[in-house]
Amino acid sequence: MAIPLDRLPPMVNLSSGPFSGPSLELPGPAVFRVRGGTPLRGTVELSGAKNSALKLMAASLLCEGTLELSAVPAIADVPVMADILRGLGVEVDLDMAANTCRLTAADPQWHAPQDAVTRIRASVSCLGPLVGRVGRARLALPGGDKIGARGIELHLRGLEAMGATIIDRPGEVEVVASHLHGAMITLDFPSVGATENLVMAAVLADGTTVIDNAAREPEIQDLCRMLEAMGAHIDGIGGPTLEIHGVERLHPISWATCPDRIEAGTYAMAAALTGGDVLIERVRPSDLTMPLIKLRAAGVLVEEGGNSLRIKADGLDAVNVVTLPYPGFPTDLQPQMMVLLSQAQGTSRCTENVFESRFSFVEQIARMGADVQIDGHHALIRGPVKLHGAHLQGLDVRAGAAGAMAGLVATGETFVHDVHHVDRGYAGFVPRLQALGADIERLPLASVDG
Numbered sequence: 001m002a003i004p005l006d007r008l009p010p011m012v013n014l015s016s017g018p019f020s021g022p023s024l025e026l027p028g029p030a031v032f033r034v035r036g037g038t039p040l041r042g043t044v045e046l047s048g049a050k051n052s053a054l055k056l057m058a059a060s061l062l063c064e065g066t067l068e069l070s071a072v073p074a075i076a077d078v079p080v081m082a083d084i085l086r087g088l089g090v091e092v093d094l095d096m097a098a099n100t101c102r103l104t105a106a107d108p109q110w111h112a113p114q115d116a117v118t119r120i121r122a123s124v125s126c127l128g129p130l131v132g133r134v135g136r137a138r139l140a141l142p143g144g145d146k147i148g149a150r151g152i153e154l155h156l157r158g159l160e161a162m163g164a165t166i167i168d169r170p171g172e173v174e175v176v177a178s179h180l181h182g183a184m185i186t187l188d189f190p191s192v193g194a195t196e197n198l199v200m201a202a203v204l205a206d207g208t209t210v211i212d213n214a215a216r217e218p219e220i221q222d223l224c225r226m227l228e229a230m231g232a233h234i235d236g237i238g239g240p241t242l243e244i245h246g247v248e249r250l251h252p253i254s255w256a257t258c259p260d261r262i263e264a265g266t267y268a269m270a271a272a273l274t275g276g277d278v279l280i281e282r283v284r285p286s287d288l289t290m291p292l293i294k295l296r297a298a299g300v301l302v303e304e305g306g307n308s309l310r311i312k313a314d315g316l317d318a319v320n321v322v323t324l325p326y327p328g329f330p331t332d333l334q335p336q337m338m339v340l341l342s343q344a345q346g347t348s349r350c351t352e353n354v355f356e357s358r359f360s361f362v363e364q365i366a367r368m369g370a371d372v373q374i375d376g377h378h379a380l381i382r383g384p385v386k387l388h389g390a391h392l393q394g395l396d397v398r399a400g401a402a403g404a405m406a407g408l409v410a411t412g413e414t415f416v417h418d419v420h421h422v423d424r425g426y427a428g429f430v431p432r433l434q435a436l437g438a439d440i441e442r443l444p445l446a447s448v449d450g
């Protein structure tokens with residue numbers, strides 16, 4: 001059902017505002033204070049995708065000239081990635097206010113400094129391009145959210161198949177390859193990180209590499225398309241089998257990061273949860289097919305435009321959700337969906353298949369009164385249940401955002417702690433929600449009791 005255009009909410013173009021971005025707004029530990037009860041209304045324009053931008057930055061290691069990226073999100077992980085690359089000898093000119101990043105890897109080093117590497121998971125994406133370009137890489141084992149074991153054996157096995165030798169060191173991994181050659185690689189699981197690393201290693205390898213059971217996430221497609229524009233030959237982009245024909249060298253280009261589908265899904269769910277009416281701009285609805293199917297099944301009105309989404313809801317029904325690699329329902333929207341389902345009529349079931357510890361978030365909403373029963377990797381959510389304000393831990397990027405969402409429909413005040421996790425993945429989270437009418441503030445931890 002189409003929503004008449006004359007009922008569109010007023011435009012608030014947040015992208016042109018002076019976003020200083022993440023935790024730069026207030027120094028030191030901070031919390032979100034959320035007071036619930038207001039349906040979100042208005043327009044929100046979103047950022048480039050975190051999980052694309054970080055890999056596009058790593059891909060700069062593959063070419064000699066200057067790679068110019070735009071739509072780089074103003075999130076905390078971006079300057080960390082910039083630091084990692086600087087440590088590898090890349091000249092990085094990052095302008096968070098303009099959302100641009102220029103990277104020149106004239107003569108990259110093979111050994112990254114430990115501190116920044118251990119802070120974000122995406123640091124592991126330097127492995128493939130470094131081995132491909134320099135023939136050697138040593139990195140501390142990557143950090144990131146504590147949502148599961150998150151091994152890298154699939155990355156390493158693939159590199160071995162291409163002729164690399166892996167040297168295990170305590171807390172570090174070293175990969176040496178005087179010469180990478182094409183190989184036939186079948187991944188046990190369509191791992192996002194392994195697919196990206198192996199593609200980046202293969203673009204400069206000798207001969208053809210086939211990656212079967214490859215991950216197909218839109219951010220991987222963005223990386224592959226950028227590499228193609230730089231001169232790489234990649235067949236099968238967007239499908240489960242990638243065929244990469246190695247080339248001698250890549251040339252520098254300008255590239256705009258693809259929109260952040262997880263950020264879009266988060267605002268869509270927040271809008272639906274609060275019974276709101278929100279227009280989301282700079283989004284590719286086709287990247288969100290499964291989440292939109294589930295929102296519609298929950299009774300949400302979803303109107304797709306070319307690069308926008310209108311979300312309107314008045315009451316929610318229970319639905320079942322199963323997280324799977326793309327095009328399945330994204331694990332990165334699972335905590336947000338659980339909050340939504342806590343307000344839906346009936347019993348919903350949510351099955352988590354990607355990260356074994358992602359249900360640790362449930363304890364947070366249970367403190368607010370949510371009725372969720374966990375059985376292994378299944379959760380039963382009974383709703384609707386009135387949530388009450390509480391102090392929550394923002395355990396990871398998505399859990400922190402979902403905690404704030406829960407606060408939007410809770411009575412009293414909700415305090416989300418450890419919001420530096422949210423800063424890692426959401427640009428201007430608080431001002432964007434405020435512009436949609438949410439009663440949310442970022443406060444210094446020291447000013448909050450509890």
Ligand code: EPU
Nearest residue numbers: 051122149150151152153154155191192193332354355397
């Ligand atoms: N896995 C292994 N061994 C490997 C590789 C993966 O066991 O060698 C397992 C992981 O432990 C996990 C599963 O396979 O259980 C999926 O891991 P995958 O490699 O697909 O994920 P990732 O590359 O570590 C990226 C995103 C995550 C997102 C997942 C799945 C980045 C920096 N991170 O992680 O994003 O959840 O893909 O889509 O791209 C987030 O943004 O909040 C986030 C966690």
